[in-house]
Amino acid sequence: MKFTLEWLKDHLDTSLSPDEIGKALTMIGLEVESIEDQGAALQSFVVGHVVSADKHPNADKLRVCKVDAGTGELIDVVCGAPNARTGLKTVFAFPGTFIPGTDFTLTKGNIRGAASNGMLCSARELLLSDDHSGIIELADDAPIGARYVDVAGINGVVFDISLTPNRGDAAGVYGIARDLAAFGAGTLKAFSVPEQVSTGGKGSIPVDLRFGADEPKVCRMFSGRLITGVKNGPSPEWLQTRLRAVGLRPISALVDITNLISLDRARPLHVYDADKLTGGIHARMATPGETVLALDGKTYTLDPSICVIADDAKALGIAGIIGGEPSGCTDETVNVFVESAWFEPDGIAAAGRKLGIVSDARYRFERTVDPESVLPGLEMATWLITMLCGGVVHVPEVAGHVASPRTVIDFPLAEVARLTGLQTPASEIEAILKRLGFALDGTGDRRRVTVPSWRPDVTMKADLAEEIMRMVGVDNVPKEPLPRLHHVAPRMLTTLQNRRRLARRVLAARGLDEAVTWSFISAAEAEQFGGGSADLKLANPIASELTDMRPSLLPGLLGAAQRNTNRGFADLKLFEVGQVFLSLSPSGQHSHASGLRMGGSRHWQGTDTVSVFDAKADLAALLDVLGHDIDKLQLVAEPARWSHPGRGGRVQLGPKTIIGWFGEIHPDLLAAYDLPGPVAAFELDLDALPEPRRKPTRAKTALKLSDLMPLSRDFAFLVDRDVEAAAVLKAARGADKALVSSAEVFDLFDGKGIPEGKKSIAIAVGLQPTDHTLTDEEIDRVSAAIIAAVGKATGGVLRA
């Protein structure tokens, strides 16, 4: 909301500088967005007279103008504005002038073959309004060469503040002045509107509220008054200047008066040309499909959730948001009907949102307009209209009534100290509240506080504490340390939080970069990864490729891989630790740690390509740091749906407790993401890992070390090709649990010399004697046991 210093001073007696006022506004919660010295930026713009405007020889839409800017010679200016015409007085900028609206400094130029030594300006180029339909048109008597700011009266300081949704009272300059005065930034000036006596008797336009029992009563009170015999036309210069300075376009005296009161009193009004009305005026909900041609020139199609103001024939305007074009006032209007009404904030907000209309009226009604301002607003409008346009005043018509809550709050004064820590004396609390318009009675440590009609946002004692703090200044609240704990801080992270933290660190330590990708992905991706159910879709996605809550982190990582590849970086190692969504309920949200590797480096020592075993190694390292040995978990050749069917596996505690997957991405998916293969990926469900068992002591089991040298024996088995290495190792490890301490695969071969359908697995078995050095016979015996066990478990035979 914008206002000028001059306007503020109509209501506030203050000696503060604009900066000091700005600081005060911010400190009382009326946040200053900008303080602009309008005149300052526009000092070098002058009144120019377009002596001639001829068509540009080389461009249909441009004109070559000769402009008299008071320098004694005519200046050539090329201008594209449709209203650049001979005889026009407009705003001229010399080369070297900074044009605030376009953020550049003007230079001499040549536009399509014609010299241009200056610029004729639109209101938008001067940041005066959004109007860029043509250059500014000045009165014919504007003195050539004079400073535009002097001619237009733009010499004020303009404040722009941003209002929170609760402060409808500050949506008018008077309310802002009241707040500043309460803060001590000046004295509020007394102001009253003389009573408007009706001399015309009862008007001919009755008003009414027409809402069905089951309809929201969006309009609670509607009042209006007929004023006959007015003379409309441009409003006086002071009024035009005032509106222009805050970015409003002057229309006519009648309209400008309503805008003035809206901005000054936070009291929106509307004026109708009474001769364009059919019968009476009422408020009602729109009929389905009803249309209104609004003052912004657009036609809006309405529905029964939107309140309209209508006459007996049709809807005239959209209640509390925007008036209609056909019933609006023009320079020819002689009989005017002035509306002052009260609308429900929620109803106006919803309608405004639905229609996408931003207006000064909506801005105020959705923040709640003072319910006691309906008739005073009508009086003020009457006063100004008769003052500026004359006319005969008729008796006001009123329908409905809106009660001011006038809430009474039982206020213990200690509440201020309790909530804020401020030690404000009772006398100061009383004085502040009174300056803000609250009425107090009672003594001692409590007061009964009556809330003024313009502050419906204040409903309870915490609100009053805020009022005190606002006025004393939050910066004056003494800082006080939070008491320290009287013990060493307990553990801060839960097991799961710690797991996520460890997972990140170990994966980064293994060379993967951490990505953070969207929680939502496309429907196609969700389906590819086992998601895509109807209830995990967004009702209002922001983009068509961000519609479904992700069932896996891999789509996000694959998308990232694709983007990086497209940028020329195909050697990638990425991971994400984050949430996936398996169902709507909180328990359907799991934390996953997933990653992928792709590409690989060509090197003089040999070229790396990624494979399923890189993914398995990442998963194993991840499990290790989380306290699980991958070799002690069940590892089954049941690949994930995203995996190459022959190059992927699953890690589980049991068939029902699956904790992770690893594998190479399926070629179909590689094609979908346009990635060169192979890509090795893994997923770990951190929620599926069991909580570590609570042990009564942190002591580790006693360490037993043997003094005897361990020894190692190698075996090569010929097995069927589909025999899993894990089965061979498991059999070997189990052959003599007392002696066998390890078993590892050190060679795998299925080439020359190996029968079709077979492979050779060579394993090294570690033996750890415990009480005596093994004899050759004992070693032979355990070797035989290993061979027998492997044979029994896998059908493997020792290679000759």
Added chain:
Amino acid sequence: MSLDATIGSLKAEISAAVAAAADEGAIEAVRVAALGKKGSVSALLASLGSMAPDERKTAGATINALKTEVTALIEAKASVLKRAALDARLAAERVDVTLPVRAPATAEGRIHPISQVIDEITAIFSDMGFSIAEGPDIETDWYNFTALNFPEGHPAREMHDTFFMAPSPDGVKRVLRTHTSPVQVRTMLKSNEKPEAAYLTPAIDPPIRVVMPGRTYRHDSDQTHTPMFHQVEGLVIDKQSHIGQLRWVLEEFLKAFFEVEAVTLRFRPSFFPFTEPSMEVDVQCDRSGAEVKIGEGTDWLEILGCGMVHPNVLRNCGLDPDVYQGFAWGMGIDRLAMLKYGMNDLRAFFDADKRWLDHYGFRPLDLPTLFGGLSS
């Protein structure tokens, strides 16, 4: 031939052989030929046995002198040859050390700034006795709005640009949480039921000190807004916490976080449905250069919102607002990261551009702690 003549010629012969020996094998052959069991010097020594004692005495000394001399000669040459052989081997083993090494598969990756900043925030608040609480990203309308004193249809709901979930069969309205504040409710509102998921920390009785980091969502996308972002919420509930303490907590936190000697904060009264009084907080900074410098300068930058927990929220969470009170604040993690570490485009946080991650990410062992420092 006299013994002397024999020795003389033997010596000359061996000397010539030693001189001629070109490698370790050759000198070993010379040694065997002279000093081996059947060697020439050994044979001469053996001949002593057949001599008369007198003769043996003098001849023995002479022959032994020969042996000593020959041994020394051979050893000296062997040593030279051994060194030469080693030198030759080393020369042959020479490699081009300028060849680049293979980057190990475990060359360090990087931690995302968001994770790092969450760890930094956690480290600071652990010192003030806070714990961490979490809630689900898919929230019910009740937790996200109603319990937080956003009345149905209130314009304040609209300020949140909410993502709604598709209608679900159970009829419960669900949204993607627009802020981390619903976790406040989950922390305060005691229930008889066990939390339905492990990450949901159970509600606790006051005194409460929790921080709540997490993902949040708003239907908004431009240069400075992404539809998903991260917030951290703080909540203190007991019987006496007030705005004076809130000011202290935020100032101490920001000082520690930005690792500066002092920060100047400006508290502006504002409006949030779930706090009363409500404030927005600006931090004084210098924005004249390419990066924002906290702790100096004359500009103000809005950094967080805060206030005393609204009595209606306390009531909705089963706490009596005349007994319990406290404060809450919320701020953007992504924004804190941008301010501290100088990134200028929020959207890049979620793009996973390897170059960005490598540049702005953190080493895996850069663990933010208070004892070791938040950042290196």
